[in-house]
Amino acid sequence: MSPKAPQVIRLGQVLKDRGSKYAVSGTPVTGRADIDAALKSLLRDRAYAKATHNTWGAVLTDGGPVKGDDGETGAGMVILRMLEREGLTDHLIVVTRWYGGKHLGGDRFRHVQTCVRDYLDALAP
Incomplete structure (x- = not known):
């Protein structure tokens, strides 16, 4: 086990849709x-x-x-696919959602992609 927790980079809120808010973090x-x-x-x-x-x-x-999907079925796989396409290994990306009361359907996967893309863009030199 690592001696201390990795420093988590938080980009904070990336987008809002129908009351739901999304943020992205990673390390x-x-x-x-x-x-x-x-x-x-x-x-x-x-x-x-x-x-x-x-x-x-x-x-x-x-x-x-x-x-880990944390109840948002399929979202973890979206993150994995993007990491694999990018060739980024040994890096955790977390997409956080605060539910706003309205179902987003397939849009939720596009929002996860947007968050991950913003994070990957922030990593780029």
Whole structure:
């Protein structure tokens, strides 16, 4: 296990749609212990802890793809696909959603993609 939690980069709120709000965060990780520590660190923030969904994905060099949907079925796979296409390994991306009371249907997957794209763009030099 890592001695301390990785520093989680929070881009904050990326978009709003029909009352739902989305944010994106992430950090480099080396294994499942780092992922767990990063998620725990993020959830210490009351706003993120009260979110409806904190979906995440990472492609680990040692361990392959891992994801968590946190009740937002399919969202973790969207994050994984984008990480794989980008060739980004050993990096956790978390997309947070605060549900606004209206179902978004397939738009929710486009919003996850937008959040991940914003995060990846912020990483680019």
